[in-house]
Amino acid sequence: MKLKYNRTMSFPATRMRRLRRTDSLRALVRETAVTPGNLIYPLFLCPGEGVRRPVSSMPGVFNLSIDEAVNEAEEAARLGIAGLLLFGLPERKDERGSGAYDDNGIVQQGLRALKASPASKQLVLIADLCLCEYTSHGHCGLVVESPGGFEVENDATLPLLARASVSLAKAGADVVAPSDMMDGRVAAIRQALDDAGCAQTPILSYAAKFASAFYGPFRLAADSAPQFGDRRSYQMDGANLREALREIALDLDEGADMILMKPAMPYLDVISEARERFGVPLGAYQVSGEYSMLQAAFERGWLDRERAILESLISIRRAGADFIVTYFAKDAAKLIG
Ligand code: PBG
Numbered sequence: 083m084k085l086k087y088n089r090t091m092s093f094p095a096t097r098m099r100r101l102r103r104t105d106s107l108r109a110l111v112r113e114t115a116v117t118p119g120n121l122i123y124p125l126f127l128c129p130g131e132g133v134r135r136p137v138s139s140m141p142g143v144f145n146l147s148i149d150e151a152v153n154e155a156e157e158a159a160r161l162g163i164a165g166l167l168l169f170g171l172p173e174r175k176d177e178r179g180s181g182a183y184d185d186n187g188i189v190q191q192g193l194r195a196l197k198a199s200p201a202s203k204q205l206v207l208i209a210d211l212c213l214c215e216y217t218s219h220g221h222c223g224l225v226v227e228s229p230g231g232f233e234v235e236n237d238a239t240l241p242l243l244a245r246a247s248v249s250l251a252k253a254g255a256d257v258v259a260p261s262d263m264m265d266g267r268v269a270a271i272r273q274a275l276d277d278a279g280c281a282q283t284p285i286l287s288y289a290a291k292f293a294s295a296f297y298g299p300f301r302l303a304a305d306s307a308p309q310f311g312d313r314r315s316y317q318m319d320g321a322n323l324r325e326a327l328r329e330i331a332l333d334l335d336e337g338a339d340m341i342l343m344k345p346a347m348p349y350l351d352v353i354s355e356a357r358e359r360f361g362v363p364l365g366a367y368q369v370s371g372e373y374s375m376l377q378a379a380f381e382r383g384w385l386d387r388e389r390a391i392l393e394s395l396i397s398i399r400r401a402g403a404d405f406i407v408t409y410f411a412k413d414a415a416k417l418i419g
Pocket of ligand 1: 210261262296298299301369
């Protein structure tokens with residue numbers, strides 16, 4: 083076929099396909115990479131010994147007793163994974179979430195055990211900081227009755243989060259990661275850490291955390307589903323980008339060292355905008371629903387497992403995340419090799 087070229091177009095001088103012809107050419111011009119060192123692996127600690135209880139909503143994810151978690155951590159360290167994000171399933175829950183700030187709480191015990199293991203000591207141990215796994219009602223803060231039914235109290239929750247942060251830091255957390263979305267919590271935590279002699283403990287703030295259906299499978303894993311109502315009075319409305327940027331600015335102002343965006347794939351635009359605006363280390367959380375959705379498709383043979391895992395992670399890195407919290411951390415580290 084004889085094509086008519088006009089002088090302003092660059093074809094045929096420019097042919098984008100020239101650099102796509104071979105593996106090595108594609109590797110040479112690849113703009114984004116994901117390495118095991120970019121990945122954080124979440125673990126769910128539970129009481130007992132030798133416990134490895136599968137989470138039904140998340141194939142490949144387990145509730146682990148501390149001894150099992152140490153094995154898992156050692157494997158993660160061998161794979162070059164950057165760190166762990168620790169969640170806890172306490173023996174008992176109460177209205178004030180006291181398991182979160184109990185010096186002998188499940189995550190505190192886990193931190194001590196992990197710090198005693200030479201291999202896992204190399205990992206950055208991040209303690210998720212929230213009340214929802216520890217409260218009998220499953221909300222992320224204190225609950226009081228109100229004319230509208232109930233209210234999750236903001237200011238009364240702050241001292242509890244602050245107390246939990248100190249307890250976790252003293253138990254060995256390298257980083258604390260508040261995920262509750264109370265206003266002012268970063269400032270309260272920073273002050274408490276400083277007052278307790280933990281001025282070197284960084285805060286990774288879940289600055290922009292959206293009220294998302296994609297947390298569904300996690301709530302089974304962490305046994306943290308709210309017993310009534312939902313989290314929309316404290317987590318963000320998924321429609322709001324500008325508000326997310328305000329949340330980040332406020333948390334940085336209060337002293338957050340790093341920020342975490344969550345969920346990841348349905349909010350890549352928010353990650354990308356945050357990356358443009360803020361020159362701080364930024365992570366993204368590929369949450370349980372993102373994981374389970376992919377796993378379900380793999381089980382049905384609808385998606386190619388290896389390619390879909392890596393593509394999902396690359397997309398999050400490309401949007402601007404420095405690091406990614408993902409349940410695929412071990413799988414991905416093995417694939418990257
Ligand atoms: C605790 C917390 C949640 C997640 C991380 N920290 C649950 C929630 O907010 O309901 C979700 C993680 C995931 O879905 O993988 N507040």
